[in-house]
Amino acid sequence: MTRAPTFPATLRPRTGLVSALALAAALMAGAPATEAADWRGGGGAVVASQPATAPIVRIAPGEGALSRRVAVAVGKSVIVELPADAREVFVANPAVANAVVRSARKIFLIGQEPGATSVFAFDAEGRQIASLDVDVGRDLDALRQTLRNSIPNARIDVQAAGDSILLTGEVDSALEAQRAVDIANAFVGASGDATGAVVNSLTLGGEDQVMLRVTVVEVERAVLKRFGIDTTAGWAPTPAAITEGLSLASSGAGGTVTAGLSGGGFTVQATLQAFESAGLLRVLAEPTLVAISGESAEFNAGGEIAVRVCNDDAGELRCGTELLDYGVNLAFTPVVLSSGRISLRVATRVRELDPSVEVETGSGARFGFKTRESATSLEMASGSTIMTAGLISSRADRRVAGMPGLLNLPILGTLFRSQAYERRDTELMILVTPFIAQAMEPTEVARPDDGFVDAFDPQAVLLGRLNRIYGTAEPVDPIGLRGTFGFIAD
Numbered sequence: 001m002t003r004a005p006t007f008p009a010t011l012r013p014r015t016g017l018v019s020a021l022a023l024a025a026a027l028m029a030g031a032p033a034t035e036a037a038d039w040r041g042g043g044g045a046v047v048a049s050q051p052a053t054a055p056i057v058r059i060a061p062g063e064g065a066l067s068r069r070v071a072v073a074v075g076k077s078v079i080v081e082l083p084a085d086a087r088e089v090f091v092a093n094p095a096v097a098n099a100v101v102r103s104a105r106k107i108f109l110i111g112q113e114p115g116a117t118s119v120f121a122f123d124a125e126g127r128q129i130a131s132l133d134v135d136v137g138r139d140l141d142a143l144r145q146t147l148r149n150s151i152p153n154a155r156i157d158v159q160a161a162g163d164s165i166l167l168t169g170e171v172d173s174a175l176e177a178q179r180a181v182d183i184a185n186a187f188v189g190a191s192g193d194a195t196g197a198v199v200n201s202l203t204l205g206g207e208d209q210v211m212l213r214v215t216v217v218e219v220e221r222a223v224l225k226r227f228g229i230d231t232t233a234g235w236a237p238t239p240a241a242i243t244e245g246l247s248l249a250s251s252g253a254g255g256t257v258t259a260g261l262s263g264g265g266f267t268v269q270a271t272l273q274a275f276e277s278a279g280l281l282r283v284l285a286e287p288t289l290v291a292i293s294g295e296s297a298e299f300n301a302g303g304e305i306a307v308r309v310c311n312d313d314a315g316e317l318r319c320g321t322e323l324l325d326y327g328v329n330l331a332f333t334p335v336v337l338s339s340g341r342i343s344l345r346v347a348t349r350v351r352e353l354d355p356s357v358e359v360e361t362g363s364g365a366r367f368g369f370k371t372r373e374s375a376t377s378l379e380m381a382s383g384s385t386i387m388t389a390g391l392i393s394s395r396a397d398r399r400v401a402g403m404p405g406l407l408n409l410p411i412l413g414t415l416f417r418s419q420a421y422e423r424r425d426t427e428l429m430i431l432v433t434p435f436i437a438q439a440m441e442p443t444e445v446a447r448p449d450d451g452f453v454d455a456f457d458p459q460a461v462l463l464g465r466l467n468r469i470y471g472t473a474e475p476v477d478p479i480g481l482r483g484t485f486g487f488i489a490d
Contacts, residue, residue: 057132059083064121064129072097072111073139080107080119080132087124093117097134111136114163138165143187150183151176156202158184164197170205174294175337177202204293210334211290211437214348216372218428220281225421283372285328285350290437293336302327305353326351326369334434340382342434347375374430382436391428397421 057070061083072078085104091097096115100108107130109119114137121130137160147156154176156169165184171177177200184198291297302325310319328350335343350372357368374389400407402417409416455465 055079056081059130064127064131067131067133069133069135070109071135071137072109073141074111074113074136075139076111078109080109080130081105082107082121082130084123084129086121086129088122088126090120090122091117092119096136109134114138114160140165143184146183146187147180151180154180156180161199164199166199166201168201170203172205173337174204174335177204208293208336209290209437209439210293210336210342211288211435212330212332212334212344212346213286213288213433213435214330214346215431215433216283216285216328216348216350216429217431218281218283218372218426220279220283220427221425222277222279222281223421223423224277224279225419226276227419283350283352287328287330287348289330289332291332291334293334296331296333298329298331300325300327300329302329302351324369326353336436337379340436341379342382342436343377343379344432344434345377346388346432347373348430349373372428372430378432380432380434382434385431385433387429388432389428389430391426393426393428394424396423 056079057068058081059068064083070078070080082105086101086107089099089101089107091099093115094112094117096112096117097119098110098112099119100110102108107119107121109132116136117134119130119132119134120128123129140158140160143165144156144158147154147158151171154169154171156167156171159166159168165188167180167184171180180202181198181200188198287299287301289297289299304323304325306321307324308319309322310317312318328348330346330348332344332346337343351369354368354370376388378386378388380386397420399420400417401420402413407413407417452467455463455467459465
């Protein structure tokens with residue numbers, strides 16, 4: 001702590017430094033102010049472009065023992081009027097606030113940097129005539145005026161909380177709240193204090209609800225053709241004989257015709273394969289989810305499958321069970337912007353078992369998974385649709401197998417080779433449609449089980465019905481006009 005200079009009854013400062021400070025304070029006090037410096041912890045009212053005098057703190061006689069709290073902005077001053085002549089002024093931390101004595105009963109407190117300090121004044125007999133707790137904060141008048149000009153419809157209050165700036169009040173949208181935070185961050189950087197932070201305590205005037213509908217559509221077409229002759233031969237000491245056989249299979253190998261010839265221990269068997277198939281697969285998932293603007297929501301529809309997993313732990317094989325989920329998953333975070341536009345972060349996934357990639361392991365068969373997944377951020381209008389992901393895949397596979405040398409013979413080579421042709425075309429689209437949702441009356445919502453009644457036992461046994469069936473209602477004729485109607489002629 002330091003001691004301020006002591007002033008005699010003639011009111012003349014003893015040092016030239018104090019004289020310079022007194023002269024600077026006199027110039028500052030005499031110059032007209034462009035804005036009122038009523039800083040109440042950073043939340044005082046500001047009247048721009050109106051001349052005003054510096055705020056004055058008056059201490060009445062008998063209040064010397066009471067501590068008064070005084071708030072002053074950095075670079076601004078406050079006048080303190082004393083009840084008696086001051087002989088000695090003490091400032092606990094001159095780096096935070098400086099005290100300049102213009103006269104025996106008037107002290108100028110000048111804010112130096114954000115912080116807090118104490119100021120005491122004593123008379124010629126050593127009695128305490130003033131006790132001040134000084135809080136120095138940023139000058140937030142320029143920030144308030146900038147927020148008013150940039151966001152005129154917002155009701156934002158700016159307060160200082162230590163080294164931080166607290167934004168409170170109400171705004172119309174999340175976009176306005178983010179704009180206010182950006183302006184405050186720029187103000188903190190411009191003030192030269194890198195340690196300050198902006199605390200966003202703004203509330204939205206109306207918290208909109210967003211309903212998101214995601215449509216995942218996949219169409220897969222597959223064509224498989226097989227045609228050829230497989231010939232096998234062998235020798236064994238058996239009597240001569242001729243055998244023929246015919247078999248049609250309905251398995252994946254397709255229809256086959258087999259003929260065999262054996263004699264003198266020599267056996268020849270030829271299999272004719274002629275198979276053609278066409279398949280069509282359609283996958284449709286359309287999850288719908290509702291969330292408040294700025295909040296996250298997640299939707300899952302599916303299940304879990306237990307998979308045996310083995311790991312090598314220091315040479316010891318340890319096996320356990322791992323649960324893998326499958327089904328439809330949707331997660332999104334909406335933010336309603338101005339003019340009905342919506343900012344979205346969307347992540348969607350459709351996963352299902354794929355028997356085509358079945359793998360045989362020591363613990364049994366293990367299936368693979370087929371996954372369609374998309375994650376993106378976008379901005380769009382309410383009710384509009386955009387495709388966030390798409391895939392067009394076409395794969396063709398043709399194979400020829402046969403006896404070496406003979407399969408390339410003209411015409412006759414057909415008897416010694418087989419051909420397989422496979423083609424798969426896949427088309428995938430993921431569509432996203434957001435809506436600004438409004439609550440409805442319960443009577444306006446139709447449920448999937450409306451009108452469902454379990455069938456009686458006679459209906460279930462004799463007629464094979466699972467639920468009772470009612471006749472469809474006939475359309476009601478509109479009610480006609482009653483009484484006289486038409487034009488009125490006087």
